[in-house]
Amino acid sequence: MSGPNKSYDPVEVTPLNAEEIDRFVTEAIAAFAAATTVAELKEARIAHTGDRSPLGLANREIGALPPQARKDAGKRIGQARGRVNQALAARDAEISAAELEATLRAERVDVTLPVATAPVGARHPISGLMDLVSDVFVAMGWEIEEGPEAESEWTNFDALNLNVDHPARTMQDTLFLDPPSDHLVLRTHTSPVQIRSLLNRDLPVYVLCPGKVYRADEFDATHVPVFHQFEGLCVDKGITLGHLKGTLDHFARAMFGDVKTRLRPSYFPFTEPSAEVDLECFVCHGESVNNPDRPCRTCSSEGWIEWGGCGVVNPRVLIAAGVDPEVYSGFAFGMGVERTLMFRNSAADMRDMVEGDLRFSRSLIGQAR
Numbered sequence: 001m002s003g004p005n006k007s008y009d010p011v012e013v014t015p016l017n018a019e020e021i022d023r024f025v026t027e028a029i030a031a032f033a034a035a036t037t038v039a040e041l042k043e044a045r046i047a048h049t050g051d052r053s054p055l056g057l058a059n060r061e062i063g064a065l066p067p068q069a070r071k072d073a074g075k076r077i078g079q080a081r082g083r084v085n086q087a088l089a090a091r092d093a094e095i096s097a098a099e100l101e102a103t104l105r106a107e108r109v110d111v112t113l114p115v116a117t118a119p120v121g122a123r124h125p126i127s128g129l130m131d132l133v134s135d136v137f138v139a140m141g142w143e144i145e146e147g148p149e150a151e152s153e154w155t156n157f158d159a160l161n162l163n164v165d166h167p168a169r170t171m172q173d174t175l176f177l178d179p180p181s182d183h184l185v186l187r188t189h190t191s192p193v194q195i196r197s198l199l200n201r202d203l204p205v206y207v208l209c210p211g212k213v214y215r216a217d218e219f220d221a222t223h224v225p226v227f228h229q230f231e232g233l234c235v236d237k238g239i240t241l242g243h244l245k246g247t248l249d250h251f252a253r254a255m256f257g258d259v260k261t262r263l264r265p266s267y268f269p270f271t272e273p274s275a276e277v278d279l280e281c282f283v284c285h286g287e288s289v290n291n292p293d294r295p296c297r298t299c300s301s302e303g304w305i306e307w308g309g310c311g312v313v314n315p316r317v318l319i320a321a322g323v324d325p326e327v328y329s330g331f332a333f334g335m336g337v338e339r340t341l342m343f344r345n346s347a348a349d350m351r352d353m354v355e356g357d358l359r360f361s362r363s364l365i366g367q368a369r
């Protein structure tokens with residue numbers, strides 16, 4: 001800083017020279033304009049308005065001037081500082097607004113975007129239908145019984161009155177487990193659970209047995225080598241074919257709505273008499289019968305569709321399971337779950353049920369319940 005001075009002209013003190021001061025202002029304004037971020041503007045502010053800036057240093061020179069010159073120089077510096085501060089404030093407003101705008105843009109949330117839903121799994125329609133069937137029987141006071149899938153030959157065949165030369169006992173139909181000396185098969189039906197229930201439970205017995213069964217079958221639209229059945233067994237005093245018919249009618253209505261059932265004489269070694277359970281065709285309700293103008297593909301214009309097998313429990317089966325046929329009698333029935341699903345949900349191809357395509361399962365979710 002220059003020492004006190006009473007005579008010299010401020011114009012001659014270079015930093016206070018009007019042109020010089022204009023240059024400081026121009027440089028400051030240019031530096032503010034060049035700054036593009038709040039941080040850069042801060043640097044420019046310190047460089048051009050701080051104590052050590054050209055204007056700050058010029059200001060210090062004022063004290064050394066004679067009174068009149070001090071007044072002029074003070075005014076000039078004050079105006080220059082005013083212009084610089086104004087430019088600084090304007091640029092600060094611009095940059096802050098731009099930065100806020102950029103932040104808002106970067107952090108923008110589109111509330112109209114669909115939420116990312118994690119796909120939740122679903123029960124397979126076969127499992128759903130087995131639960132539904134179980135519920136119908138549990139509601140009538142029946143219990144659920146499950147047996148093993150690897151079953152003894154005795155329970156799967158002998159105890160059910162299927163003797164050794166029965167065709168079902170050939171390798172062609174049945175999957176035997178190694179070693180053959182164990183006499184184990186993959187159960188070919190759920191009927192062996194009848195024997196297990198009678199051996200394990202106290203009488204009377206009212207059980208429904210849903211589960212997987214295995215046959216050395218082709219894999220086509222109506223056959224799969226692993227499928228599902230449910231077996232019903234009731235053994236009590238005074239049970240007749242009438243109880244069987246009433247139970248099946250109730251069950252059919254719970255599955256298919258207002259349909260009739262028909263018992264058609266048939267043969268099964270474990271029931272006597274035996275019958276096939278037919279359902280009245282739920283598409284044409286019998287109207288296609290003898291009516292060439294209204295053919296029905298579902299029942300082949302026969303008016304009835306085969307659903308499963310049933311009958312009065314053969315006394316030989318009761319004896320094999322240690323039940324006295326003089327005191328007790330019973331009825332049994334067995335149906336395919338896949339077949340029931342086909343009727344109930346118009347699923348035409350059994351292969352869809354095992355191939356695991358989610359579109360199939362999803363299309364039936366809710367329907368099977």
Ligand code: DAH
Pocket residue numbers: 188189190191231232268270271308309310311332333334335
């Ligand atoms: N077990 C038979 C089958 O797999 C179905 C069946 C028929 C079960 C008659 C029964 C019955 O309980 O009484 O084809």
